[in-house]
Amino acid sequence: MQISAHAASNAYAATMQSAATGDDGVSDGISQSATGSDFGSVLSQAVSGAIQSGHSAESLAAQGISGGGDMTQIVTAVSQAQLALQTTTVVRDRMVQAYQDVMRMSI
Template sequence: MMISSVANKTAAAAYARTQSGASLADQASSIDDSAGTDSGTSFGDALQSAIQGAVQNGKDTEAKAAAGLNGQGNLTDIVTSISQAQIVLQTASTVRDRVIQSYQDVMRMTI
């Protein structure tokens, strides 16, 4: 099943709005408006932001796990944090695999 480019842009814009802390009303009203428009950020900026978020998530998870080992953490917060870190790692691995696959596809193209 192939997802269209417009759907990818819409999903990326919606994710960016949730990360920026926009209200639900603002998010819902601008989902239709964002289809097919540029958000003004470059791919490099978006990638750097995603990497920084993943690193920060990992640091937060490590801190919560260390607090749990010392008997100071909330078990629910620790498990939730570890699950989020696992999802972030799976997402990063999937993106990496897709980038490598795309690079290989471009290298196989005939000129």
């Protein structure tokens, strides 16, 4: 399965916006806008949001296994966590590639 960075970024942004507005009833801890003043803080907030999304999906899945919880919320939370992981992986790969490109440049 090929996922472009642009498509993953758009999908993740849409997921963040719907989660921040409470459309699905699952909060992943990401505010509506990234308030960081630099790239590092924005990236840190995105990673924190991905981690929080994973924790949320894990707790809802545990509730589902024990017979509680709404199946729609569980599936939505797991899908959001999967999308966050895919996006994080794409960003990491792009950053590694950019670093390797810079290191290959001649001075």
